Amino acid sequence: MAFSSGSTGGPMANINVTPLVDVMLVLLIIFMMTAPMMSYPIDIDLPQRSLNPPQNLKDPPPPISLRIDASGQVYWNNSPTPISALRNMMETEVQRDVNNQPTLEIDVNEDADYGLLAKVLASAKNAQMQKIGFVKK
Template sequence: MAFSSGSTGGPMANINVTPLVDVMLVLLIIFMMTAPILSYPIDIDLPQRSLNPPPTTVEPPPPIRLRVDASGQVFWNDSPTPLSALRNMMETEVQRDVNNQPTLEIDVNEDADYGILAKVLASAKNAQMIKIGFVKK
């Protein structure tokens, strides 16, 4: 007898989980198909392998220390600099030696306006600066 349990003769109290498993498998397939669509690609310029690497005996230039304080004032190697002059100064540094650029070390106060940092980074990008780092204190 399919509906009796042992010798008691009463109905079985087991739950049929087959429909539940079927629904879960369908949901799993739906989520697996939609998950790759939700990712957004980010363009990154990765370094390419070179068969002839540049000589490493060249001494790197001293880094440029760029500091943004809480009031939004920008300091180029500890001297106050207007934001409008940054791009020209960066372009001058890049043009000295395009293959051996100085590292731009940016130190930003945590209370500084993000718009100032965005303008500094835009100036660095427009000046073709490659080596940009952030200083954490």
């Protein structure tokens, strides 16, 4: 505790914060050093370099436009489609040519239900679709 030499005559009730700041800086350095070790890896399938490129390249098929509006209605190429029929439609598109799949372009209204989007993405994954993109208009 520090003592006052002023006119008040009583002891000063201020705390010495220097040791507290030192401890906080040491903790900050410890957390900065351990934070990168606490991250989790994410598996990503990146394209690999090929020494022998494919000889017979085909034009990609036209993309599939899948739109989900705010009311939860799903549109497959601008035609209303029930959510239960999406997986069969996606599997049909994949089986036409497994190596040259169309791109699934998903346009979701910002007020749409997230659960519906999750079902659409699960259907696409189960149908083995490889080219999925999101469209922002």
